[in-house]
Each structure stands twice: as structure tokens, then as C-alpha cells.
Amino acid sequence: MNGNLREQLLILPDYFQGHLLLTLISLSIGILISVPLGVWATQSPRIKRPLLATISIIQTFPSVAILALVVALLGGQIGVLPAVIALVLYSILPIARNTVTGLDTIPLEIVEAARGIGMSPLQILIKVRLPLALPIIIAGIRTAAVWTVGLATLSTLVGATSFGNYIFTGLQTRNLVAVTVGSVAAATLAVILDTLIAGVQWLVENRNQSIDLVKYKRVRNALAVGFLLGVGFSVSSIAPRSEPDFVVGGKGFTEQYIIAGLIAAELEEAGFNVEQRLGLGTEIVYSATANDTVDIYLEYTGTVWANRMKNSENPGRDFVMEGVVSHVEGVDGMVSIGALGFQNLYALAMRKDRAEELGVHTIEDMIPIAQDLVAAGDLEFFGRPEWITLRETYGIDFSEKLTFDAALMYNAVVDRQVDLITAYTSDGRVAAFDLKILEDTRNALLPYDGILIASSVAAENNIFMDTMQALVGQISDEEMREANKIVDVDRRPISDAVHYLQTVID
Amino acid sequence: MLSETAICLYSIQKATLMIELQNIKKSFDNERSFAVSDVSLSVEKGQLLGLIGESGSGKTTTLKMINRLEEPSSGTVRVNDENVLRQDAVYLRRSIGYVFQGIGLFPHYTVLENVAAVPSLLKWELSNIHSRCEEILQMVGLSVDEFGGRYPSQLSGGQQQRVGVARALAAAPEVMLMDEPFGALDPITRADLQEEFKRIQQQLNLTVIMVTHDMTEALLMADRIAVMKGGRILQIGSPKELLNHPEHDYVKRLIEMPRRRASRLEELMRTL
Numbered sequence: 001m002n003g004n005l006r007e008q009l010l011i012l013p014d015y016f017q018g019h020l021l022l023t024l025i026s027l028s029i030g031i032l033i034s035v036p037l038g039v040w041a042t043q044s045p046r047i048k049r050p051l052l053a054t055i056s057i058i059q060t061f062p063s064v065a066i067l068a069l070v071v072a073l074l075g076g077q078i079g080v081l082p083a084v085i086a087l088v089l090y091s092i093l094p095i096a097r098n099t100v101t102g103l104d105t106i107p108l109e110i111v112e113a114a115r116g117i118g119m120s121p122l123q124i125l126i127k128v129r130l131p132l133a134l135p136i137i138i139a140g141i142r143t144a145a146v147w148t149v150g151l152a153t154l155s156t157l158v159g160a161t162s163f164g165n166y167i168f169t170g171l172q173t174r175n176l177v178a179v180t181v182g183s184v185a186a187a188t189l190a191v192i193l194d195t196l197i198a199g200v201q202w203l204v205e206n207r208n209q210s211i212d213l214v215k216y217k218r219v220r221n222a223l224a225v226g227f228l229l230g231v232g233f234s235v236s237s238i239a240p241r242s243e244p245d246f247v248v249g250g251k252g253f254t255e256q257y258i259i260a261g262l263i264a265a266e267l268e269e270a271g272f273n274v275e276q277r278l279g280l281g282t283e284i285v286y287s288a289t290a291n292d293t294v295d296i297y298l299e300y301t302g303t304v305w306a307n308r309m310k311n312s313e314n315p316g317r318d319f320v321m322e323g324v325v326s327h328v329e330g331v332d333g334m335v336s337i338g339a340l341g342f343q344n345l346y347a348l349a350m351r352k353d354r355a356e357e358l359g360v361h362t363i364e365d366m367i368p369i370a371q372d373l374v375a376a377g378d379l380e381f382f383g384r385p386e387w388i389t390l391r392e393t394y395g396i397d398f399s400e401k402l403t404f405d406a407a408l409m410y411n412a413v414v415d416r417q418v419d420l421i422t423a424y425t426s427d428g429r430v431a432a433f434d435l436k437i438l439e440d441t442r443n444a445l446l447p448y449d450g451i452l453i454a455s456s457v458a459a460e461n462n463i464f465m466d467t468m469q470a471l472v473g474q475i476s477d478e479e480m481r482e483a484n485k486i487v488d489v490d491r492r493p494i495s496d497a498v499h500y501l502q503t504v505i506d
Numbered sequence: 507m508l509s510e511t512a513i514c515l516y517s518i519q520k521a522t523l524m525i526e527l528q529n530i531k532k533s534f535d536n537e538r539s540f541a542v543s544d545v546s547l548s549v550e551k552g553q554l555l556g557l558i559g560e561s562g563s564g565k566t567t568t569l570k571m572i573n574r575l576e577e578p579s580s581g582t583v584r585v586n587d588e589n590v591l592r593q594d595a596v597y598l599r600r601s602i603g604y605v606f607q608g609i610g611l612f613p614h615y616t617v618l619e620n621v622a623a624v625p626s627l628l629k630w631e632l633s634n635i636h637s638r639c640e641e642i643l644q645m646v647g648l649s650v651d652e653f654g655g656r657y658p659s660q661l662s663g664g665q666q667q668r669v670g671v672a673r674a675l676a677a678a679p680e681v682m683l684m685d686e687p688f689g690a691l692d693p694i695t696r697a698d699l700q701e702e703f704k705r706i707q708q709q710l711n712l713t714v715i716m717v718t719h720d721m722t723e724a725l726l727m728a729d730r731i732a733v734m735k736g737g738r739i740l741q742i743g744s745p746k747e748l749l750n751h752p753e754h755d756y757v758k759r760l761i762e763m764p765r766r767r768a769s770r771l772e773e774l775m776r777t778l
Binding site: 113117123 | 573596597598604606607608610613614627673
């Protein structure tokens with residue numbers, strides 16, 4: 001546990017810099033956009049109502065959806081840019097709304113006095129209205145800052161480094177220490193930012209009050225020091241870090257973390273500087289590789305076959321492989337390096353005792369009783385075309401279809417909360433939890449060969465290609481299952497699983 | 507010869523008129539009703555005109571049309587022989603002092619910054635601004651050293667209104683508009699400030715229109731008084747003319763009020 005914590009804290013500076021940078025950039029841009037928007041809105045009610053309504057609607061969009069939409073709008077680009085755009089969108093509401101409130105609540109007589117002594121509308125805005133609205137605007141910035149720190153953890157999903165890396169990796173690999181470190185770090189950053197901005201707000205509110213001047217100056221100096229430290233730290237974190245030669249991508253589950261770690265380790269051994277961007281969604285990592293933001297990642301043939309090519313029938317493992325390779329290379333301009341050797345199939349799995357009890361060994365056996373069973377799928381399964389194929393091939397449906405995070409799905413079946421799950425065949429937990437895989441006698445489920453896909457740019461590098469091709473055909477189903485088990489069941493770090501695979505390959 | 511003299515006389519008379527309103531009308535509802543209807547009045551240089559009437563009589567609206575805080579629906583306004591509607595409203599306002607009903611000091615400015623507001627807008631040199639502010643604060647009875655760095659919230663009502671007057675005077679305007687300037691003050695402070703302001707006004711030879719609903723104040727301070735009711739001027743004249751020849755019942759009642767109260771007070775004092 002202690003070693004785990006130490007390992008987590010070792011990467012803290014990196015994640016902190018990423019998180020702080022995302023927060024500060026987004027907040028600054030948010031202020032630059034929102035305050036003028038708020039000012040504009042107060043010019044007439046005809047602008048104000050639709051504008052505030054629009055901003056409020058943006059706010060109601062689920063943040064993960066906004067992130068995905070921004071990535072899609074940017075043509076699949078991942079990293080800091082889409083994360084910042086999404087965070088800026090979320091920061092607009094509190095700041096713009098408070099700007100409007102602040103400007104609207106200034107006593108009319110003061111505005112009239114400003115007109116009466118001969119200030120132009122712009123002078124009234126800059127010299128009178130904005131300064132008087134400032135405490136309320138700053139309160140809005142404070143709200144936005146806390147939201148932004150929290151939401152920035154989601155940036156991990158689009159490949160921007162943040163404390164979310166701790167949280168998402170931790171959740172997938174059931175590393176609660178990582179989850180805790182990430183959450184505490186994000187919460188601490190939020191509290192610090194909130195305190196600093198609250199201090200500024202206090203200074204602005206009390207600038208024209210009869211208060212203790214000594215105290216006022218003390219707060220002001222303390223804040224100045226706080227901000228200088230913050231700015232110094234941010235500037236040092238912008239200091240150019242060595243540009244990676246290759247970016248390794250990965251989706252958000254254990255096997256992906258392990259293979260990405262393996263790829264990175266092999267490339268580093270070959271002398272390259274490598275960066276990992278993990279926890280990405282399937283669509284995001286695929287398009288990021290197509291547009292060269294990611295250089296290599298592990299994909300599954302069935303996923304491309306169903307998701308990208310929109311097929312639901314299963315014409316056989318080799319046929320699917322051929323189709324996928326020609327799609328990846330022909331249509332999307334990437335390079336398929338080859339299959340690693342293992343498959344990660346979807347399979348329906350039950351507790352062994354439950355299967356005995358029901359007398360079920362194959363999916364076919366389940367046909368008469370399926371409508372009484374509760375099934376749990378991962379985030380994708382019941383939305384995929386192959387579920388339709390499975391349903392139609394066997395003529396089955398379940399009384400309830402629940403959707404779980406993959407890590408929690410296994411717990412659900414072990415704890416008898418559900419009757420069966422959509423397990424993965426390469427998953428170490430199938431064996432560890434003593435689950436029974438129901439045979440797919442009618443071949444309804446698609447093949448899922450793990451293949452390495454590289455960006456066209458990376459593929460031009462011969463040493464890169466040689467290093468990656470050395471992995472092709474090297475990892476069997478058994479070995480992958482063992483590697484997954486090291487992390488998911490034995491609760492050991494990803495690096496242990498990577499070491500294991502390296503010994504297997506050599 | 508005669509006509510030349512006439513022209514000469516005319517121009518002398520013309521030059522002494524600082525404020526001139528001709529057939530001013532103001533409607534806020536597309537001429538369905540008029541807040542101010544057909545008001546004409548003039549104020550000679552160095553004179554103080556009291557504009558008196560109950561709330562809703564149109565006196566504040568009339569005042570605001572002089573520095574174009576409100577635009578007249580029709581009619582002309584001349585200040586210092588220039589049609590204000592032909593001037594840039596922002597520059598016009600900087601040349602006319604304005605003392606506001608609610609005082610209207612900027613809460614985020616110090617006393618000094620408030621007083622310096624108009625000279626700063628006019629881009630005076632900093633050293634000039636400072637010496638002028640010091641002079642003008644002295645004139646309204648506030649020392650720069652003691653009050654210059656304070657904020658309005660740290661002043662009493664009377665001190666705030668002194669700063670309000672100082673702010674209006676800072677850029678040395680010839681014309682000053684005052685909207686119930688002493689209305690919110692306690693009676694003693696009010697009496698002090700009325701006297702002091704009258705002295706300043708005479709010393710600087712200011713032309714002033716002062717809106718008030720207090721007949722005693724108007725009688726004590728004004729050279730001429732205009733009584734307004736329902737958007738019209740009922741009568742305009744010196745306090746004496748109004749006292750001796752009230753042309754309306756309303757004017758008569760209004761003007762007799764201070765006298766009646768004074769005699770009742772006198773009676774009361776005697777019986778004590």
C-alpha cells in the first residue's frame with residue numbers, strides 16, 4: 001500500500017502541472033469571453049434573455065458529451081485544446097450571469113450621476129459600472145474556478161493530462177489509492193483557488209470601507225505572495241518539456257493500460273521519447289490516430305467491424321480481420337501493424353453455481369429462460385450491433401439489461417445482483433471469480449483480435465515499425481489473461497503486468 | 507442711430523441671459539401625455555432660479571433637459587447663447603455643474619477622486635487638478651488632508667453633499683443645475699449649507715437653477731421663483747412679486763405657507 005502511494009505521488013507534479021495549466025488557461029479565456037458577453041447582455045433585454053438562456057442550456061449538457069462533441073467538431077483532435085474549449089464553455093455561465101447581475105444592481109442614481117457629470121457610455125462602463133460590479137463578477141469567477149478544477153478531471157478522457165488520470169486509471173484498475181490521491185489533489189487545488197479568489201473579492205469589497213488598514217494590507221500582501229507563487233509555478237510548468245517522439249494511445253480499461261505500457265516500454269528501450277495518453281474513448285482514440293495526434297494503440301477487429309464499418313453479422317475471424325485491415329488502411333489512412341495474438345471477445349458469463357442451478361452451458365440453453373434473467377453489460381455492449389445479432393440469432397432477450405462500468409460489472413455478478421454479464425475472454429477476472437463462459441454455438445458474437453494500429457506518420461519510421469512488429473503474434477490468450485489478472489485480481493501495478501509480458505516475449 | 511442703440515441694448519440683454527428655455531415639451535409616451543408642456547423661462551447670469559412644485563410637476567424633467575439628461579420632445583434650450591441640442595451631450599454636461607438629488611457620489615472613489623472627476627474627464631494637468639480640488643474643498647468647508655482620502659461611506663450626509671457641491675464646482679462651470687440638493691439633510695445642516703451655498707454662488711457669480719419642493723428654501727435662496735404644476739409654469743417672478751401678486755390659488759397657498767407657519771410659531775413662542 002505504501003509503495004503504491006509512493007508510486008502515485010511520484011507522478012503528482014506532472015498531473016498537477018497539467019491540471020493547473022488546464023484550469024488557469026480555461027478560466028482566463030472564460031473571463032475574457034464572459035465579462036464582455038455579460039456587458040453586452042445588459043445593453044438590452046432583447047439580448048439578455050436569449051443569451052442567458054443559451055448559456056444555461058450549454059451548462060445542462062453532460063460534460064462528457066460536451067467533451068466528445070468538441071473533439072468531433074475539431075475533427076478528432078485530442079489533447080489540451082478540446083479540453084480547454086469544453087472547460088471554457090462551462091465557465092461562461094457563472095461569470096456572465098454574475099456580470100449581468102452585478103451591472104444590473106448598481107443604483108440608478110450613480111449611473112445617472114456619471115452621465116450627468118459628462119461621462120461617455122464607455123467611460124461610465126469602465127470607470128463606474130464595472131468597478132462597482134466587480135465584487136459580484138469576482139464571485140462568479142470564484143464559482144467558475146471551483147467548477148473548472150472539478151471538471152478538468154474529465155479532460156483525461158480526451159487525452160489532456162489532469163488529476164483525472166489518477167481517477168480514471170484508478171477506477172479501471174481498482175486502485176483506490178490512485179483514485180483517492182487524484183480526488184484529494186483536485187479538491188485541494190479547488191480549495192486553494194477558491195481561497196485566493198475569495199481574498200481578492202474581500203479586498204475589492206472592502207476597498208471603500210472603514211476597516212482596519214493593517215489587516216487590509218496584510219491580506220493584500222498575503223494574496224500577492226499567493227498569486228506570485230501560482231504564476232511562478234504555472235510559468236515553470238509551461239517551460240518546454242521535451243517533445244515526445246511518439247504518443248501511445250489507449251482506451252480506459254486494464255488491458256489497454258497494460259499494452260500501452262508495453263508499447264511505451266519497448267519504444268523507450270529502442271531509444272525513443274514516449275508519451276502515453278490513456279483512458280480515451282474508442283471513437284476518440286481511433287480518430288486521433290487517423291489524424292496523427294496519437295501514433296499507436298491497441299484496437300480490436302470486432303470493434304472496428306461493428307462501430308466504424310457498421311456491420312453486425314459475423315462472417316468469420318479471418319474475413320473480419322481482412323475487412324478491418326483494408327478499412328483502417330484504405331479508408332482511414334492508418335497502418336495496421338498486425339495482431340498481437342490474443343483475442344478479447346465478448347462472452348456471456350455466469351457464476352458457475354448459478355449456471356449449474358439453471359442448467360445452462362451454452363447461450364442456446366438459455367433461450368427458454370432468458371426473459372427471466374437480469375443481464376449486466378459494459379458501457380458499450382447493449383448499444384452495439386452485435387447485441388442485436390445475438391438477440392436475433394438466438395431469439396433471446398433479458399428481463400433487465402443493466403449497464404455498468406466494466407470493473408463494477410464483475411462485482412455485480414459475483415455478488416448475485418445480476419444473473420449474467422458480458423465478460424471479456426482475455427479478462428483475468430473470469431477465471432479468478434470462477435465464472436462460467438456460455439458457449440456461442442451459433443457464432444453470433446464477433447471476433448476481437450487485438451491489433452496494433454499506427455498513424456501514417458509514425459509508420460514511416462523504420463525503427464518504430466521494427467520495434468512494433470516484434471510484438472506481433474507474441475501474446476497468447478493465456479498470457480494476456482494472466483497479465484490482466486496481475487492488475488485486476490492481484491491488485492499489483494500496471495508495471496508488473498508489463499514486466500510479465502516482456503518476459504513472455506523475450 | 508436709434509436702431510444701432512437698439513441692437514446694442516438688445517445684445518447686452520441677450521448676453522446676460524445664461525439659460526433660456528423656449529416652449530419646451532417632453533412626453534415619455536409618444537405625445538399621449540406630457541410631463542412638461544410648453545415651459546419657457548430664462549435665467550440671467552449670476553442669478554439663482556428656484557424651480558418649485560410638488561412631485562410629478564415636471565420640475566426635475568425640466569432641469570434634466572437643460573444638460574440633456576433628457577431630450578425635449580420639442581422646443582429649444584439655450585445655455586450661454588448656444589443651442590444645447592446642437593452640442594455634443596457629453597461635452598455639454600462637463601461644462602455644466604450638476605448636483606444630484608441622491609447626492610450620487612461614486613462610492614468607489616475617494617473624496618478627492620470624486621471632486622476631480624470632471625477635471626479628469628476634461629484632461630486637466632494633474633497638478634492643476636490637485637490644486638483646484640484643494641481650493642474647492644476648502645470653499646465647501648472640507649480640508650483635503652482630513653477628507654481627501656476618505657470614501658463617501660465614511661462621511662456624514664452633510665459632508666457628502668458638500669463633496670457633491672464641490673464636484674459640481676470643480677471644473678469652474680458658469681451654470682449649475684441642482685436637483686433638491688439639500689432635501690435629504692437634517693434641518694440644521696440644511697440651513698448651514700443653504701447659507702454657504704448662497705455665499706459661494708454670489709462669490710463665483712454662478713447661474714443656478716435649483717429644483718426644490720421647499721418654499722422656505724426657495725424664498726431664502728432664489729432671486730426668482732418659478733412655480734410648476736402639471737408640467738406647466740403657473741407663475742414666475744421674484745419672491746416679492748409672488749408674495750404680493752400671486753396669480754393662482756395654488757401659488758398663493760404655496761407662498762403663504764412659510765408665512766403662516768412663521769406667524770403660528772411666533773404665537774406659540776409668545777404663549778410659552
